[in-house]
Amino acid sequence: MERLTFRLLGFPEFRLNGRRVELALRKAAALLVYLAEAGGPVARDVAATLLWPETDEESARARLRRTLYKIRIAFGSEVIAATGASLVLHPELSVEVDSSFFEHACNVGPLDAAVDTYQSDYLAGFSVPDCPEFEEWVFFRREALRSRLVQVLERLVEAKIADGEPRAAVVNATRLAGLDPLSESAHRHLIRAHLAAGDRAAAERQVESCVRLLRDELGVAPDPATLALLQQPTHDAAVPATRYVEVDGIHIAYQIVGTGPMDIVLVPGFISHVERVWEDGRCRAWLNSVSRLGRLILFDRRGMGLSDRVGARPTVEATAQDILAVMNAAGSRRALLIGASEGGPGCVRFAVDHPDRLSGLVLWGSLAKGSHAPDYPFALTAVQYDLWKRRLLAGWGGPAEIETFAPSLAGDRQVRTWWAGLLRAASSPGAVAGLLEALRDTDVRHLLAKVSARTMVLHRTSDRAVRIEAGRFLAARIPGARFIEVAGDDHWFWVGDQQPLLDSIGAFARSG
Numbered sequence: 001m002e003r004l005t006f007r008l009l010g011f012p013e014f015r016l017n018g019r020r021v022e023l024a025l026r027k028a029a030a031l032l033v034y035l036a037e038a039g040g041p042v043a044r045d046v047a048a049t050l051l052w053p054e055t056d057e058e059s060a061r062a063r064l065r066r067t068l069y070k071i072r073i074a075f076g077s078e079v080i081a082a083t084g085a086s087l088v089l090h091p092e093l094s095v096e097v098d099s100s101f102f103e104h105a106c107n108v109g110p111l112d113a114a115v116d117t118y119q120s121d122y123l124a125g126f127s128v129p130d131c132p133e134f135e136e137w138v139f140f141r142r143e144a145l146r147s148r149l150v151q152v153l154e155r156l157v158e159a160k161i162a163d164g165e166p167r168a169a170v171v172n173a174t175r176l177a178g179l180d181p182l183s184e185s186a187h188r189h190l191i192r193a194h195l196a197a198g199d200r201a202a203a204e205r206q207v208e209s210c211v212r213l214l215r216d217e218l219g220v221a222p223d224p225a226t227l228a229l230l231q232q233p234t235h236d237a238a239v240p241a242t243r244y245v246e247v248d249g250i251h252i253a254y255q256i257v258g259t260g261p262m263d264i265v266l267v268p269g270f271i272s273h274v275e276r277v278w279e280d281g282r283c284r285a286w287l288n289s290v291s292r293l294g295r296l297i298l299f300d301r302r303g304m305g306l307s308d309r310v311g312a313r314p315t316v317e318a319t320a321q322d323i324l325a326v327m328n329a330a331g332s333r334r335a336l337l338i339g340a341s342e343g344g345p346g347c348v349r350f351a352v353d354h355p356d357r358l359s360g361l362v363l364w365g366s367l368a369k370g371s372h373a374p375d376y377p378f379a380l381t382a383v384q385y386d387l388w389k390r391r392l393l394a395g396w397g398g399p400a401e402i403e404t405f406a407p408s409l410a411g412d413r414q415v416r417t418w419w420a421g422l423l424r425a426a427s428s429p430g431a432v433a434g435l436l437e438a439l440r441d442t443d444v445r446h447l448l449a450k451v452s453a454r455t456m457v458l459h460r461t462s463d464r465a466v467r468i469e470a471g472r473f474l475a476a477r478i479p480g481a482r483f484i485e486v487a488g489d490d491h492w493f494w495v496g497d498q499q500p501l502l503d504s505i506g507a508f509a510r511s512g
Contacts (some may be wrong), residue, residue: 140430166197253306258291269341319346
């Protein structure tokens with residue numbers, strides 16, 4: 001069987017049976033790349049429109065035919081099986097794509113193979129300027145793969161330190177810091193690696209570099225936890241160890257904090273990263289306060305943060321599966337479940353499916369439906385939602401939508417930098433787009449009357465992300481639910497006056 005090899009991590013390169021094939025036309029290369037990533041047939045009309053968007057249908061199809069001919073001439077054989085309706089890489093070829101191998105190694109290992117494969121960004125230096133849809137597709141794909149690389153490097157650094165290979169940890173942490181020099185988390189990984197390798201001088205230089213970069217580029221000071229690393233030469237005790245549990249082949253990242261008499265499971269909103277959340281002082285203080293009420297279990301839902309990326313859109317059923325798996329892995333028989341924002345619907349599903357596993361349900365800033373309906377008028381319409389989604393994705397990499405999520409901190413440069421870094425580490429524009437579409441289509445209204453667990457709904461009066469009417473709707477339709485309105489307009493639970501929230505959760509937990 002003939003072997004067709006694609007190198008897409010870097011400037012694209014194509015080989016047939018080891019022989020490099022040069023393609024003079026960029027659109028010929030773009031077509032091959034798109035077919036390799038599609039993993040199946042692509043409609044001729046889709047390919048023609050993608051590559052010749054400004055051309056009429058007949059002319060676009062004619063140019064596509066000429067491009068297919070030039071590809072056949074360049075390779076000296078049929079590498080594309082074409083019908084009148086679709087195109088696909090020839091099924092009799094053995095096709096190897098380095099970006100696919102990278103993703104496979106990210107999912108199942110070895111992680112060293114993944115980082116070795118990623119020698120450059122996806123299609124680096126390659127562009128087709130007159131094909132905006134192709135360029136947008138490449139951008140999302142590049143960001144998704146780069147996000148996976150950051151995730152794998154973070155996991156490798158911790159694994160190498162734990163396995164007694166600090167020099168390898170330094171190599172991976174150096175690469176991590178190079179990917180995002182303004183990421184305080186990346187600097188911390190490198191500082192810890194230097195300390196594990198016994199090179200305190202290098203760790204001190206890295207702290208100085210971190211301080212200088214944050215001051216000169218962002219005008220902020222580092223988090224005290226970064227400076228404290230020099231007093232904790234082996235590990236930052238402020239950040240709990242990240243563990244993994246497998247659910248249907250998907251690895252879910254979780255942490256356990258505290259040793260209290262009851263278990264508290266925190267289900268995050270649409271963005272999370274179990275390690276990056278500890279970098280913000282307010283969030284760290286809130287998590288530590290909750291962990292004093294009971295043993296706190298927090299996790300990243302599938303497709304997010306340090307958990308595996310998934311090809312399918314996440315559902316409330318999948319979130320319920322993740323909750324169950326994490327509780328079982330942590331040895332938790334019953335827990336107080338706290339669903340924040342978009343994590344709430346999955347908690348409702350879990351409460352209906354596993355009432356015996358709950359001591360209570362708390363819904364914070366949450367909702368029953370992701371978009372507007374005649375009998376649910378206080379959410380964005382589908383059109384408004386899609387406009388908001390495009391705005392969020394356009395701002396990805398920066399502190400996107402912080403004015404909506406935390407208006408009281410929108411002018412705080414250090415928080416803006418932290419939020420931007422958390423977004424980049426947690427997901428990518430392409431990966432999070434499917435999650436946002438799933439949220440738009442979420443609807444658990446039919447489940448609310450079936451919730452039998454003790455329930456408390458907390459919501460800020462002027463929440464800009466999820467209107468307070470959504471919280472009132474939940475409380476009115478969950479039997480016996482208690483509704484507590486909290487002053488403020490921030491959506492994040494760790495921002496603003498935290499004490500009323502902690503007092504309410506503590507009293508609710510003790511009353512069970």
